[in-house]
Amino acid sequence: MRVVVDFDLCESNAVCMGIAPEVFEVRDDDLLYVLNETPGPELHERVRQAVERCPKQAIRLEED
Amino acid sequence: MPALNRAVVVGASLAGLHAAQALRRQGFDGELTLVGDEPHYPYDRPPLSKDFLAGPVDADKLRLRPAADPDALGVRWLLGRRAVGLSLSEPSGGEVLLDDGGAVGFDGLVVATGARPRALPGAPDGAAGLHVLRSLDDALRLREALDAGPSRVVVIGFGFIGAEVAATARARGLEVTVLEAAQAPLARVLDAQAGMAVADLHRGHGVDVRLGADVTGFTMHGGAVSGVELGDGTTIDAEVVVVGIGVTPNTGWLDGVAGLTLDDGLVADDTCLAAPGIVAAGDVARWPNPRFGRFMRVEQWDNAVEMGGYAGRRLLAWSRGESVEPFAPVPWFWSDQYDRKIQLAGVPGPEVAMAQGTLAEQRFVRVYHRDGVVVGALCWNRPRQAIQARDLVGREAPLGEALQVLG
Numbered sequence: 001m002r003v004v005v006d007f008d009l010c011e012s013n014a015v016c017m018g019i020a021p022e023v024f025e026v027r028d029d030d031l032l033y034v035l036n037e038t039p040g041p042e043l044h045e046r047v048r049q050a051v052e053r054c055p056k057q058a059i060r061l062e063e064d
Numbered sequence: 065m066p067a068l069n070r071a072v073v074v075g076a077s078l079a080g081l082h083a084a085q086a087l088r089r090q091g092f093d094g095e096l097t098l099v100g101d102e103p104h105y106p107y108d109r110p111p112l113s114k115d116f117l118a119g120p121v122d123a124d125k126l127r128l129r130p131a132a133d134p135d136a137l138g139v140r141w142l143l144g145r146r147a148v149g150l151s152l153s154e155p156s157g158g159e160v161l162l163d164d165g166g167a168v169g170f171d172g173l174v175v176a177t178g179a180r181p182r183a184l185p186g187a188p189d190g191a192a193g194l195h196v197l198r199s200l201d202d203a204l205r206l207r208e209a210l211d212a213g214p215s216r217v218v219v220i221g222f223g224f225i226g227a228e229v230a231a232t233a234r235a236r237g238l239e240v241t242v243l244e245a246a247q248a249p250l251a252r253v254l255d256a257q258a259g260m261a262v263a264d265l266h267r268g269h270g271v272d273v274r275l276g277a278d279v280t281g282f283t284m285h286g287g288a289v290s291g292v293e294l295g296d297g298t299t300i301d302a303e304v305v306v307v308g309i310g311v312t313p314n315t316g317w318l319d320g321v322a323g324l325t326l327d328d329g330l331v332a333d334d335t336c337l338a339a340p341g342i343v344a345a346g347d348v349a350r351w352p353n354p355r356f357g358r359f360m361r362v363e364q365w366d367n368a369v370e371m372g373g374y375a376g377r378r379l380l381a382w383s384r385g386e387s388v389e390p391f392a393p394v395p396w397f398w399s400d401q402y403d404r405k406i407q408l409a410g411v412p413g414p415e416v417a418m419a420q421g422t423l424a425e426q427r428f429v430r431v432y433h434r435d436g437v438v439v440g441a442l443c444w445n446r447p448r449q450a451i452q453a454r455d456l457v458g459r460e461a462p463l464g465e466a467l468q469v470l471g
Binding site for chain 1: 108110128129365366369370373396398400405407445447448450451452454455
């Protein structure tokens with residue numbers, strides 16, 4: 001699984017960080033950083049949730 | 065156990081779509097019908113008062129992702145059809161009656177019919193120049209009106225829709241007046257001081273904000289609205305008037321159905337079950353949120369996603385005779401106005417404390433608490449803290465911890 005964020009769409013609502021903080025972090029500059037673009041299987045379920053709950057539909061997954 | 069061979073979801077917007085998706089994901093392989101009163105496939109509503117209203121955005125861009133390929137979801141789409149009644153069988157199941165005289169039978173039902181804009185008493189409904197904003201068609205009509213460059217836009221109601229419309233119209237260079245009957249904006253959602261900060265934000269951008277305004281009538285010219293009359297005898301000339309005074313849940317089609325309770329929404333239990341085999345989700349649903357110990361009806365994007373998904377799973381659990389955890393979310397929403405991102409996690413509480421910043425700075429974290437326990441936080445341009453606050457509310461964290469984490 002590869003995490004791809006469309007930064008033109010991303011508005012840093014930080015919902016993804018709330019669900020999968022190991023993968024997504026919004027820092028004090030109000031920008032989103034992807035900490036791990038290829039999260040391990042133990043994170044897949046939460047990353048999928050983060051994709052679903054993104055209010056801007058800005059995250060997508062490229063499955064292996 | 066009740067057989068679940070036919071599931072019907074009434075309401076083809078965010079909550080209904082996620083309910084349908086959850087049913088399929090959880091292995092429901094029976095007949096699944098999604099009924100929606102709008103002719104469009106499910107689309108995203110938050111942009112309607114923001115980017116979409118601001119400029120030329122193609123309506124196709126608003127399509128909700130789970131509906132990107134409508135055939136892939138495995139549902140029968142009944143779009144442009146309004147549910148007008150419900151006929152229940154014993155002990156469960158029944159038929160949804162449609163406006164074209166048809167009916168759809170079901171064993172399990174998800175009610176996700178959302179809400180509609182509340183009408184302003186005395187407003188000339190249907191007159192040119194008078195607008196509400198809820199649907200894509202509303203937004204297209206309002207955008208066209210703004211494109212025409214009206215001399216002034218009057219927004220009646222300083223809730224989030226009104227505030228966002230005002231911000232977008234102002235960003236387009238239009239003259240804007242916002243009229244609010246209460247003494248502070250957003251009085252239903254925020255404490256008065258925070259509401260006044262929203263008023264200040266708009267005034268700082270040149271919006272004419274009038275609080276305690278008493279709209280008494282409208283002036284008309286050639287069948288179109290030409291102005292708004294106030295109780296103090298003044299008239300504000302405007303070619304575009306947007307009414308945003310809240311919404312009413314769409315429960316008319318359920319009136320008089322024995323076994324259902326309607327009270328500002330379809331009332332459900334703490335697992336969103338309104339009756340055997342009938343679950344409620346989204347803006348239309350009122351349920352006791354055990355986390356806050358009271359009934360809630362939440363008109364928010366994230367709740368529609370979460371509650372829709374929960375409703376789908378709940379219906380399957382009902383059919384399998386399985387128990388489920390109560391639905392106990394921490395509400396969260398955002399609103400974008402000018403260059404401010406306003407987020408509320410949890411609910412406003414009786415007491416407030418600033419974790420960082422000040423209202424005047426328009427960048428702050430304001431914590432709401434009750435007896436030293438965090439119940440909510442209002443964040444302006446502090447998205448990271450808003451999400452952290454949501455977690456703190458969920459854990460019923462003490463105020464001291466919240467001030468430390470969010471400070």
